[in-house]
Amino acid sequence: MESNSRDASAILREIEALKATRNEIDSKISALEAQLREIKLQNGNDNGVLNNGSCPPISGLDSGFGHGLTPQMIYRYSRHLLLPSFGVQGQSNLLKSSILVVGAGGLGSPALLYLAACGVGRLGIVDHDVVELNNMHRQIIHTEEYIGQPKVKSAAAACLSINSTIKIVEHKEALLASNALEILSQYDIVVDATDNAPSRYMISDCCVVLGKPLVSGAAVGLEGQLTVYNYNGGPCYRCLFPTPPPSTACQRCSDSGVLGVVPGVIGCLQALEAIKIASAIGEPLSRRMLLFDALSGRMRIVKIRGRSLQCEVCGENTTFSKQQFQEFDYEKFTQTPLSPAPLKLNLLQADSRISGKEFKERIDNEEAHVLVDVRPEHHFKIVSLPRSLNIPLPSLEARLAEISSALEKKEDETNSGSGAQLYVVCRRGNDSQRAVQYLHKMGFTSAKDIIGGIEGCARDVDPNLPMY
């Protein structure tokens, strides 16, 4: 081990040295590129777009083409301008528009990249999170060098590197009922790229109160949904879903998984709808909803209800005001926290629980025990503790006999007489408590859960255990 750690530090030193050399070379390249640009400007630009100084400008005025687009804009957006149905009018509408994207995650990433690239005049980004390694497979706006840094900062840098001519506004904060009016009121169009129910109700209500169209997208697993709310007399989110779903019905990507490209597809479509509204072309997806099933390769557009006269927020006799909005408790309404921290249950007495560290000590002392892992089978395949028995929580009731016989076998092996211990583990230490509660009820009174689950063990005991 000693020599291993010496080797590692030598490698680290070498990496540092190489990085320093790379930085030096990078800055030399940048300096040379700057010189080259200078020379090109003096000799005339071979793109033929910039005035080369050898003849006076034909147009006479700076951007005197009657539409406000500068020569640089005309060149940058030329493929848009060549579209008969989009053209100069569409592009100049876009350049004058402002769009807010709430959430720089799986949906927000492609939406922001396209909105920046297409020339939205002012693009706002709201997010309070930092970039994590397990975001990278779908949140394609972020690069590895931004891991640990605010998503807003990372996303803004990416947008600016694609298009430095637009204005990017960073809102590095969580969107709450207390600040939403102030932030949303600065934009023409809002894109909901969040990942939880309370935010969706809050953003929709805020858009109704302020009279802003809302492009709403969602994706989980292998499915996505997309629609435009509060547009031109169309329904709001509450017209469709007046009562929030039970919180147990809300799947989250961090629990249910998501194929990276699925929010990618929906995020691109959100950018498209926002562009259509901003440039005033086409028919925005209002009163209709797009349903995307990636696995079967199906996309269907369905007709949904119009504005509901009984809607509590946008209906005929509503009195929902800015003040009511600010005072509305969205977390209570949906029974879900706005920034979903992992759930931490505390169902058991302290003597029915054991820390990962203590568990390891007991194993190291070769204590007779049975370890039951109650996670779903596909979780168990990702990583599992040695010699654990996988009985997913829903099948626990039917498989109690397996636990009994495993305990008996252990007791026979050791002849200890004191009996084998029963431990239960899961991913984060919630389901294991539910399982232990049930096991106690069924007579396995010594069952204990491992606090914090596999994730806790990875954090506190064995850094070689992978996290997921």
Added chain:
Amino acid sequence: MLFLQCSGGLELLCDSVKIHKVNVEQQKGVEKLTMKDLLTWVRTNLIKERPEMFMKGDTVRPGVLVLVNDCDWELSGLLNTTLEENDVVVFISTLHGG
């Protein structure tokens, strides 16, 4: 025969099967099958676990959209919507993730 589809996570309540071709017996003396009849039938015959994740009272739980032939059932009369042979009924749970 009707075509039923469950998605947005609702398929997990029916053995992870998304598409179902079903024959729903009509009650004697009743001319047309309604969505109300179909929901009762689905609850008894299709839903294998946690029925409260599908229904609340005599209708679907909050957060579930029902589409009859690609059209919100709100526009066709909710529980009173009448069904014809070969109609396609979609039950979809709204998604929140991103």
